[in-house]
Amino acid sequence: MAEKRENTYMPAGHRDAPEAAENDPRTAGGKPEVATPALGVKGMLRWAWTQLTSMRTALMLLLLLAVAAVPGSIFPQRVQDSFAVATWIEDNPGAGEVLDFLQFFDVYSSIWFSAIYLLLFISLIGCILPRAKKHWQQITSAPPRTPRRLERLPESGALELQSSSAGDAQDGPDAETALQDAAAILKARRYRVEVRETSVGAERGYLKETGNLLFHISLVGVLICVALGSMFSYRGQKILVEDESFVNALVAYDNFYPGAYFNEDQMQPFSVSLDAFERVFDRESTTHFGQALDFTADVTTRLGADGEPQTEELKVNQPLTMDGARVFLVGNGYAPEVTVRDGDGEVAFSGPVITRPDDGVYTSMAVIKAPDASPEQLGFVGLFLPTSQDAGDGLAVSVDPELGNPELQLNSYYGDLGLDDGLAQNVYVLDTESLETLNSRELDAGGIVLSPGETYDLPEGMGSISFDGVKDYIAIDIHYNPAQQGVLIFALTALGGLVLSLFLRRRRAWVTVETTPAGRTLVRYGLLSRGEDFKIRDENIALRTQFEKKWPVRAPEKES
Amino acid sequence: MQSINMELAQYSELFMLIAGFIYTGAFMLFAVDMIRSSATIRRVEAELAAENAAERTLVSYGAPADNPGTGEPEAAPAEELVDEEMAYLGTRRPFANVAVALTVLGVAAHTFAVAARGIAANRVPWANMYEFLTTSALVVAAVYLLVLTRKDVRFLGTFALGLVVTMMAAATMGFPTPVAHVQPALQSPWIAIHVSLAVLAISLFTLTFAMNVLQLIQHRRELSQAAGETTRRSGWQFLRLAPSATSLENWAYRMNAVGFVFWTLGPLITGAIWAEETWGRYWGWDVKEVWTFVIWVVYAGYLHARATRGWTGNRAAWLSIIGYGCIIFNYAVVNIYFPGLHSYAGLPE
Numbered sequence A: 001m002a003e004k005r006e007n008t009y010m011p012a013g014h015r016d017a018p019e020a021a022e023n024d025p026r027t028a029g030g031k032p033e034v035a036t037p038a039l040g041v042k043g044m045l046r047w048a049w050t051q052l053t054s055m056r057t058a059l060m061l062l063l064l065l066a067v068a069a070v071p072g073s074i075f076p077q078r079v080q081d082s083f084a085v086a087t088w089i090e091d092n093p094g095a096g097e098v099l100d101f102l103q104f105f106d107v108y109s110s111i112w113f114s115a116i117y118l119l120l121f122i123s124l125i126g127c128i129l130p131r132a133k134k135h136w137q138q139i140t141s142a143p144p145r146t147p148r149r150l151e152r153l154p155e156s157g158a159l160e161l162q163s164s165s166a167g168d169a170q171d172g173p174d175a176e177t178a179l180q181d182a183a184a185i186l187k188a189r190r191y192r193v194e195v196r197e198t199s200v201g202a203e204r205g206y207l208k209e210t211g212n213l214l215f216h217i218s219l220v221g222v223l224i225c226v227a228l229g230s231m232f233s234y235r236g237q238k239i240l241v242e243d244e245s246f247v248n249a250l251v252a253y254d255n256f257y258p259g260a261y262f263n264e265d266q267m268q269p270f271s272v273s274l275d276a277f278e279r280v281f282d283r284e285s286t287t288h289f290g291q292a293l294d295f296t297a298d299v300t301t302r303l304g305a306d307g308e309p310q311t312e313e314l315k316v317n318q319p320l321t322m323d324g325a326r327v328f329l330v331g332n333g334y335a336p337e338v339t340v341r342d343g344d345g346e347v348a349f350s351g352p353v354i355t356r357p358d359d360g361v362y363t364s365m366a367v368i369k370a371p372d373a374s375p376e377q378l379g380f381v382g383l384f385l386p387t388s389q390d391a392g393d394g395l396a397v398s399v400d401p402e403l404g405n406p407e408l409q410l411n412s413y414y415g416d417l418g419l420d421d422g423l424a425q426n427v428y429v430l431d432t433e434s435l436e437t438l439n440s441r442e443l444d445a446g447g448i449v450l451s452p453g454e455t456y457d458l459p460e461g462m463g464s465i466s467f468d469g470v471k472d473y474i475a476i477d478i479h480y481n482p483a484q485q486g487v488l489i490f491a492l493t494a495l496g497g498l499v500l501s502l503f504l505r506r507r508r509a510w511v512t513v514e515t516t517p518a519g520r521t522l523v524r525y526g527l528l529s530r531g532e533d534f535k536i537r538d539e540n541i542a543l544r545t546q547f548e549k550k551w552p553v554r555a556p557e558k559e560s
Numbered sequence B: 001m002q003s004i005n006m007e008l009a010q011y012s013e014l015f016m017l018i019a020g021f022i023y024t025g026a027f028m029l030f031a032v033d034m035i036r037s038s039a040t041i042r043r044v045e046a047e048l049a050a051e052n053a054a055e056r057t058l059v060s061y062g063a064p065a066d067n068p069g070t071g072e073p074e075a076a077p078a079e080e081l082v083d084e085e086m087a088y089l090g091t092r093r094p095f096a097n098v099a100v101a102l103t104v105l106g107v108a109a110h111t112f113a114v115a116a117r118g119i120a121a122n123r124v125p126w127a128n129m130y131e132f133l134t135t136s137a138l139v140v141a142a143v144y145l146l147v148l149t150r151k152d153v154r155f156l157g158t159f160a161l162g163l164v165v166t167m168m169a170a171a172t173m174g175f176p177t178p179v180a181h182v183q184p185a186l187q188s189p190w191i192a193i194h195v196s197l198a199v200l201a202i203s204l205f206t207l208t209f210a211m212n213v214l215q216l217i218q219h220r221r222e223l224s225q226a227a228g229e230t231t232r233r234s235g236w237q238f239l240r241l242a243p244s245a246t247s248l249e250n251w252a253y254r255m256n257a258v259g260f261v262f263w264t265l266g267p268l269i270t271g272a273i274w275a276e277e278t279w280g281r282y283w284g285w286d287v288k289e290v291w292t293f294v295i296w297v298v299y300a301g302y303l304h305a306r307a308t309r310g311w312t313g314n315r316a317a318w319l320s321i322i323g324y325g326c327i328i329f330n331y332a333v334v335n336i337y338f339p340g341l342h343s344y345a346g347l348p349e
C-alpha cells in the first residue's frame, strides 16, 4: 500500500513515516519523482486516476477554476441580463457570435467551466475516500509504534532522574513507575496513550484530519445541494399595482424561470395583494437630498385558496415566506392611470400604466399601446415625471422622486402596432418606426403634456387621452428553492471543518524509559507534528516542565 | 430615521486627515530606520559579540535559560541576526520606536474618526467605498500594532504603514463621500457582520501581502548569499533585520489561514445569506460575487500549495500575492467600472 503512494502528492501531514525532514517545509521542495506508467489499459487507468487525485492536480484545477470564472465578470451573462447579452452580440458582430459559440455569455453553465469543477470534484472524492479510510484506521488503532531513536525527531529531550541508590539527594521513580507517570501526563494533555513494554506512544489532534475531511465532504454537499436546487426550484417576477393581487400560479407571472424538474403541481397556492406602498426619502441631507431611505409595502396575504387573510409588511430586507416560497420586494415605481379614447369615442385603453424609473428622481419611461382603437391603432411613448419642473428650454425634468407635480409628457403615434401577428412583444417598448407620428416636439402639434385630471384631444380626430391619477406599483420576485437550507448547512459544516483543520495541531509523542548502569531512570521523549505546527517547541517545553515537576531530575551533566 | 449629526461628521473628517498625516510621519520614520539599518546591524553585531556564544543561542531562541536540554538547536549562522520567533533583541532603534509611537497616536485619532462617523450617521461606518477603505486601513494599523506587542515586526513598518497611508490617501482623495444615510438594501444587520468580516480578512491579507513580498526579496538575498556573493548592496542591508524567507513564509501562512476563515464566513457565507434576503437568491454570479469566489479559490489554492511538494516557498508566496491583487481588483476596479447589483460604492455619478 505504502509503496503505491509514491506518486501521489500527499501533503506533509499525510505521510506516515516519522522522518523529520518530510515534515519540514524547507526541505519539502525537492524535485518530485515522475511516475512511470505501467503498460496496459488497467495500468493506464490506474495511472490516470492517481494523477487526477493527486494534490498537484487538485491545485491546478483550483487555479484553473479561478481563471475560468473571470470571463463571467467581463462579458454580460444570460443568467443576469439576457438583454445585455443580445445588445453585446449586436454591437460586436463577429466576435459576439464566436464568443457566444464558446459559451462566454453562459460561463457558469458552460461545458468548459462545468468540466473543470466536475473534474475537481471527482478528484476531491477520489481524494476523500482513501483518506477517510486511512483516517478511520488510525482513529481505531493504537498510536504508531515507538521509533528507535527519539533524539532524531524534530523535538526531543532526555531527563535523568535522581535515585538514592545511586547516591542522589532524592529518590525518583523506577522505570516502570516513570512510564506510568509519563502516560498519565500525556493523557492529561489530551493525548491518546498506549503504554508499551518500555515506552509510551501517544497521539493527539485526530480532529484536525476529521475537520479536513468534513470540510472537503461538505464541499461535495454544497455542490449537490446547489444542483438539486437548480433542478427543483422556480423563480419568477410579477409587477403588482396598488389594489391588485397576485395568485401563485403559472399564468399570473410576468416572467417565470422553472428548474429542470419543476412541476406545476408543486406551486404553493398563496396570494398577495398590495394595499398601499410608502416611500421615504432623505429630506435633511444637503449632499444626499432625495436619496431613498425606506420602502414599505402593506400587503394582504392568504395561504391556500381559503386561508385567513393576513396583513403584513413587505420590505427590502424583509421577504415574506409563504409555505416555503419566498416573496421579495425588488423594485417599485409609479403607474399613472390613463384612459385612451379612439376616433369613434370608444374607450380603447383604460388603467394604470407601469412606468420604468430610470434615475433617483424617478424620471420614468412610459409606453401606452391601444391596439383596439379604431379607425387607427394608437400608441404613446414618453416620460412620467413625479415632480416636473421646466429646465429652462421648454424641456421639463423631474426634480424630486415624490409626487410634487406629476406630469405625463408623451408623443403619440398611429398605425399598425404590430401586435396582431401574435409575436411576443416587450410591453415597455413601442417600435415607432412603421408608425405615423401624431404628436411630438418636432411637429406643429407639439408633444402632449398632461397633469392629473386633464384630457388631451389628439390631432386629426384620432381620439383623446386623459390622465386620471397615479398609483404605486411594486415589483416582486417569487423564489422557491427546496435545497437552499442544505447549501447553508453544508457551508457551515465546511466552515467548522475548516477551522478544526487549520487551527488544531496533530502531534505524536513517545516516551521511553531505561535504567542506566548507575541505577538511575533515564527518560527520553520525542515529539513529531504532522502538518503545519509552529508551536511544537512550546509543547516540548511544556511537557518538560511537567516532567520536571513530577520527578526529581538530575541536573544535566555536560554532555560530551 | 434619526438625523445625521453634521458637527460630529465634520470632526470625523478632520481626524481622518490628522490620522493620515500622523501615519505619513510614522511611515517616513520607519523608512529612515530602514535606511539606517546598517548602523543598527553594527550595533546588534557588537552586542552579540559581547555576549558569549552559548548565551547567544539561548537568547535568540527565546527559550527559558533554565531549560537547556530541549534538543540541540544548531547555532545560528553568523549572518542571521533575527530568528524565527521574531523576539525583541533589545537593541535601540530610536527612529523605529518613534515611528511605532506615532502609529499608536495615528490609530487613536483614526479610531475616533471612524467611530465618530458611525455615531454621526447612527449606523456602521463601512457602507461605501470611502468608509470601507478608511475602516480597513484602521484595522491594518491596529492589527500591525497588536502583532508588534508580541513580535518584533518593526522591519515590516515601512511596508505596512506605506499601505495604510496609500489606503488613507486613496479614500480621502479618490472617494471622498459625505456622511449620509444608506439606501434600503443596505439597512440590514448583515452589513455589520458581512462587511466587518471582509474588512478583517482584507486587513490580514494586506499584511501577509507585505510579508510575502518581503519573503520573495529575502529569498533572493539568501540565494545570492548562498552563491557566495559578497557584494553588499547597502540598500538591502535592512533585510538582515528581517527574519529568513522561511519564517516570513510561515508567519504569512498563519495569518493567511485566519484571513481565509474570515473570507469564507464573511464575503462568501454571510454574503450569500444577505443576498438571499435582499435579492432572493443566495448566489447569482454578480460581478462582485464572481470576484469573491475567485479570491476564495485563489487562497484555497494557496493553502493547497503549502501542502504540495514543489509548491511551497516562492510559488505559494506568489499565489498569496496574486490573491491580494484580486482583492485590489475586486475593490477598486469592480466597484467603479463594472455595473452590478453591488453598485452602492457611494460614488458621485
Ligand code: HEM
Pocket (backbone or CB within 6 Å): A011, A012, A013, A053, A054, A055, A056, A058, A062, A120, A121, A123, A124, A125, A127, A128, A211, A212, A215, A216, A219, A497, A498, A501, A502, A531, A532, B299, B300, B303, B304, B306, B307
Ligand atoms: C473543490 C475543491 C477544493 C477546495 C475548495 C479545497 C479547499 C481546501 C482548503 C481551503 C484547504 C485548507 C484547509 C484545510 O486544511 O482543511 C484544503 C486542504 C486540503 N485539501 Fe483541499 N480543496 C479542494 C479539493 C481538494 C482535492 C481534490 C484534494 C485531493 C487531491 C484535496 C486535498 C486536500 C488536502 C490533503 C488538504 C490538507 C492540506 C494540509 O494538510 O494543509 N483538496 N483544501
